[in-house]
Amino acid sequence: MLDIKNLHVKLADEDREILKGLSLTVKPGEVHAIMGPNGSGKSTLSYVLAGREGYEVTEGAATLNGEDVLALEPNERAAKGLFLAFQYPIEIPGVATMQFLKVALNAQRKARGEKELSVPDFMRLVKDRAQKLNVTQEMLKRPVNVGFSGGEKKRAEILQMAVLEPSLCILDETDSGLDIDALRVVAEGVNALRSPDRAMVVITHYQRLLDYIVPDVVHVMANGRIVRTGGKELAKELEARGYAEYVEAAE
Amino acid sequence: MADQDTIDLVKDIDVDKYKYGFTTDIEQEFAPRGLSEEVIRFISAKKNEPDWMLDWRLHAYRRWLDMVEPTWAKVSYPPIDFQSLYYYAAPKNVAGPKSLDEVDPKLLETYAKLGIPLKEQEILAGVRKQGEKSHLEEEGGTSMPVAVDAVFDSVSVVTTFKEELKKAGVIFCSISEALRDHPDLVKKYLGSVVPQGDNFYAALNAAVFSDGSFVYVPPNTRCPMELSTYFRINAKNTGQFERTLIIADKGSYVSYLEGCTAPTREETQLHAAVVELIALEGAEIKYSTVQNWYPGDKDGKGGVYNFVTKRGDCREAHAKISWTQVETGSAITWKYPSCILRGDHARGEFYSIAISNGRQQVDSGTKMIHLGKHTSSRIISKGIAAGHSDNTYRGLVSAHRKALHARNFTQCDSLLIGDKCGAHTVPYLEAKTSTAQFEHEATTSKISDDQMFYVMSRGLSEEEAVALIVNGFVRDVLQQLPMEFMAETQKLIGISLEGSVG
Numbered sequence: 167m168l169d170i171k172n173l174h175v176k177l178a179d180e181d182r183e184i185l186k187g188l189s190l191t192v193k194p195g196e197v198h199a200i201m202g203p204n205g206s207g208k209s210t211l212s213y214v215l216a217g218r219e220g221y222e223v224t225e226g227a228a229t230l231n232g233e234d235v236l237a238l239e240p241n242e243r244a245a246k247g248l249f250l251a252f253q254y255p256i257e258i259p260g261v262a263t264m265q266f267l268k269v270a271l272n273a274q275r276k277a278r279g280e281k282e283l284s285v286p287d288f289m290r291l292v293k294d295r296a297q298k299l300n301v302t303q304e305m306l307k308r309p310v311n312v313g314f315s316g317g318e319k320k321r322a323e324i325l326q327m328a329v330l331e332p333s334l335c336i337l338d339e340t341d342s343g344l345d346i347d348a349l350r351v352v353a354e355g356v357n358a359l360r361s362p363d364r365a366m367v368v369i370t371h372y373q374r375l376l377d378y379i380v381p382d383v384v385h386v387m388a389n390g391r392i393v394r395t396g397g398k399e400l401a402k403e404l405e406a407r408g409y410a411e412y413v414e415a416a417e
Numbered sequence: 418m419a420d421q422d423t424i425d426l427v428k429d430i431d432v433d434k435y436k437y438g439f440t441t442d443i444e445q446e447f448a449p450r451g452l453s454e455e456v457i458r459f460i461s462a463k464k465n466e467p468d469w470m471l472d473w474r475l476h477a478y479r480r481w482l483d484m485v486e487p488t489w490a491k492v493s494y495p496p497i498d499f500q501s502l503y504y505y506a507a508p509k510n511v512a513g514p515k516s517l518d519e520v521d522p523k524l525l526e527t528y529a530k531l532g533i534p535l536k537e538q539e540i541l542a543g544v545r546k547q548g549e550k551s552h553l554e555e556e557g558g559t560s561m562p563v564a565v566d567a568v569f570d571s572v573s574v575v576t577t578f579k580e581e582l583k584k585a586g587v588i589f590c591s592i593s594e595a596l597r598d599h600p601d602l603v604k605k606y607l608g609s610v611v612p613q614g615d616n617f618y619a620a621l622n623a624a625v626f627s628d629g630s631f632v633y634v635p636p637n638t639r640c641p642m643e644l645s646t647y648f649r650i651n652a653k654n655t656g657q658f659e660r661t662l663i664i665a666d667k668g669s670y671v672s673y674l675e676g677c678t679a680p681t682r683e684e685t686q687l688h689a690a691v692v693e694l695i696a697l698e699g700a701e702i703k704y705s706t707v708q709n710w711y712p713g714d715k716d717g718k719g720g721v722y723n724f725v726t727k728r729g730d731c732r733e734a735h736a737k738i739s740w741t742q743v744e745t746g747s748a749i750t751w752k753y754p755s756c757i758l759r760g761d762h763a764r765g766e767f768y769s770i771a772i773s774n775g776r777q778q779v780d781s782g783t784k785m786i787h788l789g790k791h792t793s794s795r796i797i798s799k800g801i802a803a804g805h806s807d808n809t810y811r812g813l814v815s816a817h818r819k820a821l822h823a824r825n826f827t828q829c830d831s832l833l834i835g836d837k838c839g840a841h842t843v844p845y846l847e848a849k850t851s852t853a854q855f856e857h858e859a860t861t862s863k864i865s866d867d868q869m870f871y872v873m874s875r876g877l878s879e880e881e882a883v884a885l886i887v888n889g890f891v892r893d894v895l896q897q898l899p900m901e902f903m904a905e906t907q908k909l910i911g912i913s914l915e916g917s918v919g
Contacts, residue, residue, distance in 0.1 A: 218870045244876040256871035260889030266875070269885060274876035309889065326875065 167231060167365045168192040168215075168334055174225035175207075175214050184210045186390035187226070192334070195362040199376055199401060200369045202387035203409040208369045209253060211387075212338040216250040217243050230334060244270075245277035249332035251323040253339040258310035263322060266310045267292060267329050274330060295328040299355045317348035324355040335359065335366045341375035353378030373405035389416035448505035454478065457624055460505050464593045464627075467600060477613035477623030484617045490780035491809045491841060492749050494685075494722065502656045502687060504625040564589055566630045566646040578642065585641050587671075588633040592660055595631035602633055606664055610693040610730045610757070618689040618724040618751075622658045626691065629659035634669040634700075643899050645674040648690075656687040663693070665700035667733070672703040674899055685748060686711070686721045694729035696736035698760065702729060703739045705898055706754075707906055710746035715804075715916070717776030720748025727754035728784075731763035731792075739766035740783065741897040743906050745913040748777060753811065755784035758792035758820075765794040768894040772887075772913045773806030773838070782812035782843075787823035787853070796827040799891045802838035803917035813845040816853040823853040831861040832890050834883060834917050884911035 168190070175185040184207045192198050202208050214221050215228060217240035228235050235243055258266065272282040283291070296306060299321045311319050320340055327335055337356065341349055356379050360366070368379055376384070376398065384400040385392045386409070393412050394400070448459045457478055461471040486497075564578035566589065582589050588599060595603050613623040630646040648659060665671050688710060694702050704727075713720025723746075729738035740754040756765025767783035785794035794814065802808035808831065816823040831840035842859050864886050872882040888895070888907050898906060 216870075216874050218874075219866060239878070240870060240873040241876050241878050241882075244874055250874055252871065256865075256867050258868060258872065258886060258889055260892035261885055266885075269881075270872075270875035270877060273878070273881060277876065330875070 167194050167196075168228070168367070169230075170226070170228045172226040173211075173214070173223065173228060175210060175221050175223050178220050178222045183224070184221075184390055185214070188387075188391055189226075190385065190392060192365045192367060194333075194365055195360075196383060197360065197366045197368060197379065197381045199379075199381035199384045199398075200367060200387050200392075201371070201373070201384060201401065201404055201409075203413055204371070206387045206409075206413075207390040208371075208387055209338055212250055212336050212367075212369055215243075215336060216240055216248065241273065242277070244330075244332075245274045247333035249327050249330060249335050251320075251327055251335065251337045251340050253342060255311045255314075255319045255323050257312045259312050261310050262307050263310050263325075264292065264306040267306075267326060270326070271329060292325075292329060295325055298358060299325050299328065300351055301325050316343035317345065317351075320344055320348065320352050321355070324352055328355060328359060331359075333364055335364065337366065337368045337370075339369060339371065341370055341372060349375065350378060373401040376401045386412050388412040391416065446507050447503045450503055451500040452478075452502070452504055452625065456504055460625060460627060463505065463507075464596070466596055469604065470596060473608070473613065474624050477620050478625075480614040481617065481620035481624055484614070484620055486617050487751075490751050490811070491807065491843075492751060492778040492780050494749055494778075497687065497722070499621075504656055504658070505627055507627075564642050564644050566591060566644075567649070582641070582644075586635040586638055587640050588631065589644055590631055592626075592629045592631045592662060595662070599631075599633070602664065603631070603662065606662055606693070606695055607660075608693075610695060610728045611691050611726050616726060619691050619726040622660060622689050622691045622726070625656075626658045626660035629661040629690070630663075630673075631661070632663040632671060632673065634665045634671045636666040637668040638666075639669065640671040643672050643674060645676065647676050656689065658688075659690050661690070661692040662695075663702060663704070664695045665697065665702045665736075667698045667700060669697075670701045670703075672705070672899060674705040674707070674902060676707045676709070685713070685719060687724070688721050688747075689724045690726070692725070692727040692754075694727075694738055696729065696731050696733075696738050696763075698733035699735045700733075701737040701739070703741070704729070704754070705741040705743075705902070707743045707898075707902060707909065708746055708750075709909060711748075712746050712775060712777050712913075713748040715775045717748065720777075721746065723747035723750045723752060725750075725752040727752065728757065729755070729765070730757045731760050731765060731789075732757075733763075734760040734789070735762045736760050737764040737766075739768070739897070741768040741894065742770070742781075743894075743898070743909070744769070744771040744779060744781060745909055747779075750777075750779040750781050752781045753783055755786065756794060757786045757788065758794065758823075759788045760792075761789040762791045762793075763789050764792065767794075767796045767798070767812075768897045769798045769810075770801070770891045770894050770910075771798070771808060771810075772801045772803075772910060773808045774803040774913055774915075774917050775806060776804070777806040779807070780809045780811055782810045784813040785815070785825055787814075787816040787820040787825070790819070790821045791823075792820055793824040794826075796825070796829075797893055798827075798829045799894055800829070800831045800840050800842075801834065801887055801890065801914070802831065802840045803834035803914055805837045807839045807841075809841040809843060811843045811845075813847070814855055815845075815847040816850050816855075818849040821850055821852045823848075823850065825853075825855045827855070827857045829857075829859040830890070831859075832887065833861065833863045834887075834914070880911070880915055880917075883914050883917060887914060 170190040173185050173188045176183045200208055223236055268288055301321055381398055384396055386394040393416055448456050457474050611619050614620050634640050696702050710721035710723055731738055738756050744750055758765050765785050771779045771781050773779045783796055798810045800808045800810055810829050814825045829842045833840055840861055844857055846855055868886055869882050888910055
């Protein structure tokens with residue numbers, strides 16, 4: 167599925183390296199958690215994989231199902247099944263959430279040479295997915311993320327994921343700003359999407375989220391590299407002991 | 418089935434940068450090149466006009482000779498040689514508007530290609546079937562047939578649904594026909610909102626106008642369908658000078674839409690129209706424009722010079738006039754659809770989307786003239802500038818000293834795409850009564866990199882992402898358009914902005 171080898175990334179307009187030789191392999195059906203302190207490069211990794219401008223890959227490679235993902239435009243990556251749930255979802259004034267979902271889904275289907283979904287089929291799909299995430303019809307009519315509370319934004323992200331049905335989901339700090347009830351709803355939504363042919367990379371600062379989305383593999387990231395990999399128990403250990411020892415060791 | 422052909426034809430039209438750029442090869446008759454009293458007499462004679470009409474034209478012409486072109490707008494272009502233009506061009510074999518069966522098939526084909534089926538049964542069939550529904554339609558809208566007046570260069574070639582409208586007492590015909598069949602109405606109202614000498618282009622139009630639409634809605638009548646006029650410039654070196662006159666009598670309602678396209682030509686084309694609206698007591702006129710004249714190529718060669726005077730008069734109490742415009746075409750747009758709020762409690766509205774790309778120059782806005790008591794007006798303008806274009810909103814809101822408790826709300830939003838374009842807001846406010854309440858809000862923004870990345874990461878290409886964000890930006894105004902034209906307009910916005918990024 168996802169194969170990252172010795173990835174080095176610097177800021178495009180600044181001589182500062184952020185990822186310093188990161189390697190990671192994620193297989194279909196697996197859920198990987200990436201944990202690490204602020205500034206370790208977790209969000210950069212998600213942005214680089216999704217194709218945000220402003221970064222320069224100086225060395226290494228990343229492939230999705232064998233294809234060089236770094237050479238593609240963000241929309242091409244999306245059509246290939248890559249999805250990033252944003253830490254801070256962006257507002258699109260005047261564009262109803264429902265309309266956004268439809269345009270996005272059909273753009274991806276078109277890129278893959280599939281037929282556009284008919285209006286009734288689309289409505290059925292959204293209704294079904296929205297219900298599971300407590301997303302109301304009223305919310306679907308509101309412009310994308312405009313005036314949404316923190317919890318609503320995160321639920322809307324997971325709804326997009328559920329409708330677009332990507333094969334690789336990257337969740338960037340999806341737990342930030344959520345209270346415990348909202349966290350549970352979001353986690354249930356994510357768990358419902360777990361399947362043998364879908365992989366997930368869950369980026370988080372805190373172990374809390376991993377009580378609900380139980381990972382197969384946990385990585386510790388520090389100073390632009392993965393410095394330790396273990397099972398789900400590693401998250402508990404980090405919660406108890408903090409990141410300090412890894413940060414020191416990585417520097 | 419002919420209607421299916423029309424629909425297929427429309428679907429087959431390439432979504433090129435300007436998809437209406439084709440030329441219709443049809444035999445045409447011209448007035449002698451240039452402008453003179455003789456040419457005006459020629460036009461008037463062609464139309465068998467009464468003497469008073471010819472005198473009216475000649476009066477306008479003499480006024481025009483003493484006038485100079487306005488230079489205050491933020492547009493620049495080489496001087497126009499008014500003597501090098503043709504002021505009248507008409508397809509041969511069109512003596513006047515005919516029944517559909519008699520219309521040259523080439524003309525029907527032209528309009529079908531533009532997506533305007535003129536055969537009534539096709540319109541009925543077409544509107545129901547025509548492709549995808551707009552987002553709003555899904556939320557419960559319905560489609561209705563639309564009556565069309567098709568103007569090709571200088572003449573109206575056909576007007577549909579006339580009989581049906583006649584039953585409701587509504588007169589909808591070309592202005593030439595109205596001069597013949599309803600001269601008293603024309604004489605009473607023509608020039609009563611935009612006088613012959615109002616401005617340089619209005620005077621030129623008054624002298625040489627050839628055709629346009631005429632609408633009269635009788636008292637207490639709700640016009641049973643949308644009315645629309647479709648303007649097409651085809652002939653080379655020809656100006657189009659149409660004149661539209663709409664009268665809504667007491668307590669009536671009418672919604673009217675005009676669409677415009679022109680072929681891709683290297684030479685610039687001149688379009689100087691005049692539109693006059695008169696709303697009597699309690700009447701309401703909703704006037705929508707989708708202007709898509711050829712904008713010129715990416716280096717600014719060719720394109721239509723669009724110098725238009727549009728004005729509505731809320732002549733009596735509780736009258737309401739609402740302008741909605743979507744301006745995507747023309748090399749130069751100089752256009753200020755305005756409302757004179759004469760009657761007490763009259764209301765004027767102006768909703769505008771002006772998109773400029775390439776080398777287009779737009780100077781557009783409105784004038785809200787508050788004369789009556791408790792008059793109110795609302796202005797929402799959305800300007801989008803891309804490429805090397807220049808986009809100016811220019812608007813006047815004024816309250817006369819007798820316009821007690823006049824109210825206005827103005828919102829001007831500009832969106833910039835790229836860093837080589839310009840957006841400007843020039844509001845003029847004049848209140849001669851302390852009871853007036855004017856509000857003005859203006860914003861200028863750019864499409865952010867974050868928005869682009871977010872939308873693209875969901876699967877939209879760069880151009881689709883821009884189109885989606887812009888459609889969201891203009892949504893408040895888009896919603897003012899008749900349902901039938903929303904989906905088409907959304908597509909048009911996307912096409913207009915092609916090549917605006919990257």
